[in-house]
Amino acid sequence: MTQWSGYFGLILQGALVTIELTLMGSVLALIMAFLAGMGRVSRFFALRWLATAYIEFFRGTSIFVQLFWAYFVLPFIGISLTPLQAGVLALGLNVGAYAAEVVRGAIQSIGREQYEACTALNLGRWQGMRHIILPQALLVMLPTFGNNAIELLKATAVVSLISLTDLTFQAQVVRAQTGNTLVPFTTILIIYFILALLISWGVRSLERRMARGLDGVRA
Amino acid sequence: MEWDWNFVWEIMPTLIQGVKITILATLLGSVLAAVVGLGIALARRSPNKALSRTVGFLAEFIRGTPLLVQLYFIFYVLPDIGILLPPLVAGVIGLGLHYGTYTAEVYRAGIDNVPRGQWEAAKACNLSARQTWTHIIIPQAIPPMIPALANYFIAMFKETPLLSAITVLELMNQAKSVANTYYRYIEPITLVGAFFLVISLFSVVLLRWLERRYGKIER
Numbered sequence: 157m158t159q160w161s162g163y164f165g166l167i168l169q170g171a172l173v174t175i176e177l178t179l180m181g182s183v184l185a186l187i188m189a190f191l192a193g194m195g196r197v198s199r200f201f202a203l204r205w206l207a208t209a210y211i212e213f214f215r216g217t218s219i220f221v222q223l224f225w226a227y228f229v230l231p232f233i234g235i236s237l238t239p240l241q242a243g244v245l246a247l248g249l250n251v252g253a254y255a256a257e258v259v260r261g262a263i264q265s266i267g268r269e270q271y272e273a274c275t276a277l278n279l280g281r282w283q284g285m286r287h288i289i290l291p292q293a294l295l296v297m298l299p300t301f302g303n304n305a306i307e308l309l310k311a312t313a314v315v316s317l318i319s320l321t322d323l324t325f326q327a328q329v330v331r332a333q334t335g336n337t338l339v340p341f342t343t344i345l346i347i348y349f350i351l352a353l354l355i356s357w358g359v360r361s362l363e364r365r366m367a368r369g370l371d372g373v374r375a
Numbered sequence: 376m377e378w379d380w381n382f383v384w385e386i387m388p389t390l391i392q393g394v395k396i397t398i399l400a401t402l403l404g405s406v407l408a409a410v411v412g413l414g415i416a417l418a419r420r421s422p423n424k425a426l427s428r429t430v431g432f433l434a435e436f437i438r439g440t441p442l443l444v445q446l447y448f449i450f451y452v453l454p455d456i457g458i459l460l461p462p463l464v465a466g467v468i469g470l471g472l473h474y475g476t477y478t479a480e481v482y483r484a485g486i487d488n489v490p491r492g493q494w495e496a497a498k499a500c501n502l503s504a505r506q507t508w509t510h511i512i513i514p515q516a517i518p519p520m521i522p523a524l525a526n527y528f529i530a531m532f533k534e535t536p537l538l539s540a541i542t543v544l545e546l547m548n549q550a551k552s553v554a555n556t557y558y559r560y561i562e563p564i565t566l567v568g569a570f571f572l573v574i575s576l577f578s579v580v581l582l583r584w585l586e587r588r589y590g591k592i593e594r
Contacts, residue, residue, distance in 0.1 A: 216575035220536035220547060221568045228560040313441035317540060324444055337451040345440045352439035
């Protein structure tokens with residue numbers, strides 16, 4: 157009988173790396189999403205164009221290619237990244253591009269009367285955005301952000317291919333050392349699934365919290 | 376390291392080989408995903424609670440775990456129980472199953488969006504269950520689904536580089552092998568990105584056309 161406890165420890169270490177990547181990637185994605193999403197609705201042509209180019213580029217090429225590009229090509233032009241940095245960068249920029257469209261959609265889904273009310277109250281563009289539009293748009297974005305976070309979690313498996321010791325990588329190590337494939341892969345599938353459930357549960361409770369007191373205000 | 380056009384032309388034929396496999400995998404995967412999705416959607420509507428719950432949970436599980444790990448699972452675990460699959464077949468099954476769980480939601484939404492009145496009218500006209508589906512529900516449910524399905528097939532196309540992890544010789548793998556042979560990463564990896572970007576941009580044009588022809592994508 158193989159010593160599963162030691163191997164399980166290895167897989168748990170991998171889980172920590174996966175969680176770390178997911179969290180850091182999500183933070184970067186969130187920042188990029190708001191920058192690019194608000195850029196898309198900016199009044200300046202250059203900003204709109206820049207945001208559109210970023211979004212189309214990162215949604216148009218595969219996450220896998222972006223990751224390899226960050227890890228293998230950037231060193232040749234003088235930027236050396238550790239696997240973790242390359243992973244966070246690629247994941248954050250990629251998922252950020254998808255989430256940016258969510259931000260844009262949510263901002264545009266807020267009714268015209270809200271914008272008119274901002275004008276009537278003599279709020280500046282930024283003030284209106286900050287105090288009136290975003291607080292309402294945030295609630296619209298949340299569920300889709302949850303889905304995006306799960307997509308990001310799933311995409312982290314790809315970083316195992318640039319030798320980052322995440323769950324998938326550790327499962328391969330265990331497979332190589334024990335010759336058993338069923339146990340490590342089933343274990344990590346279950347861990348990924350539990351992490352995904354945790355994210356969707358977290359987002360749902362956050363949504364409930366934020367929607368508190370808004371009954372009847374929005375459909 | 377400088378960009379070298381001669382090298383680009385030298386490796387182009389190899390990369391084109393890879394593009395062919397990538398497109399083949401996407402097409403086969405799309406067909407499988409369309410069929411699997413329909414199967415899941417129908418099973419979830421089944422009056423048999425045990426069947427619909429089990430299929431629902433399995434679909435949720437597949438959607439919550441990374442495609443890469445599922446590919447490893449199909450490619451490395453199934454041989455243990457005597458099912459030996461060629462890499463491309465394993466890859467297509469993985470893509471088809473994974474995206475089948477997404478297309479199932481598209482089918483569900485499409486079927487749910489057929490108004491109740493249509494079902495009632497079919498009943499009033501004394502149509503059998505089979506006739507109701509083939510003459511009333513499916514013809515109305517399919518067109519609005521088409522853009523959403525196409526959207527997922529494009530997403531699948533961008534996931535095909537993952538197949539390189541299970542030794543399918545698609546675009547990414549060809550690029551990696553030439554990169555490792557000549558130890559030049561800039562051109563192959565950048566070209567892979569360019570190929571994906573170009574094909575994705577074309578598919579976005581196609582998608583816009585489908586949207587105009589068959590109606591808006593629901594998110």
